[in-house]
């Protein structure tokens with residue numbers, strides 16, 4: 345009997361990423377459920393956070409109140425995201441990959457490259473240098489970018505915006521451009537999915553794209 349295609353996901357490290365309001369979290373849940381139904385062990389993580397230490401860092405990063413008197417410097421912001429990532433890799437990602445589990449991450453260093461890099465102005469070289477310290481050898485096999493325009497994204501967001509979501513239209517346009525630029529520069533490791541459409545159409549395109557990329 346033929347194996348389900350989801351078997352090719354075993355032992356892989358796959359990141360779901362994209363602008364705020366892209367709908368990636370719904371797709372993330374759908375893929376996890378499909379993989380688990382086919383008998384795979386799935387380690388699901390999210391950033392920033394995903395560990396006890398990381399969730400505390402997340403609270404600082406997303407709280408608009410931390411900027412009541414002074415704006416958070418973008419280098420401080422970048423390193424807090426990386427600190428959360430270092431803990432997540434050590435505590436969850438590395439052990440799961442060691443067991444041969446599928447690791448599904450909701451955001452990873454591709455977010456830092458888009459938000460603090462393209463949108464925030466930190467150089468790619470600086471982000472990768474700090475990233476190497478945080479991540480070690482645990483780089484993702486594939487980054488799926490859920491691409492969405494701002495009008496669609498805005499409709500999907502909770503009206504109570506967090507500190508990052510409050511950064512404004514121009515910042516978020518640069519974030520989107522940053523993801524598309526990463527994908528253009530590294531087509532083997534990135535898959536762009538048009539996330540403007542309905543949930544089921546996006547999921548079908550995601551599964552087709554994953555099968556193609558992982559068997560290339």
Ligand code: TMP
Nearest residue numbers: 364391392425451452455456459508509
């Ligand atoms: P979330 O709401 O999808 O969990 O993500 C939290 C916010 O943090 C979101 O606006 C994206 C942003 N972010 C960065 O700016 N840099 C990063 O490295 C990560 C992981 C997230």
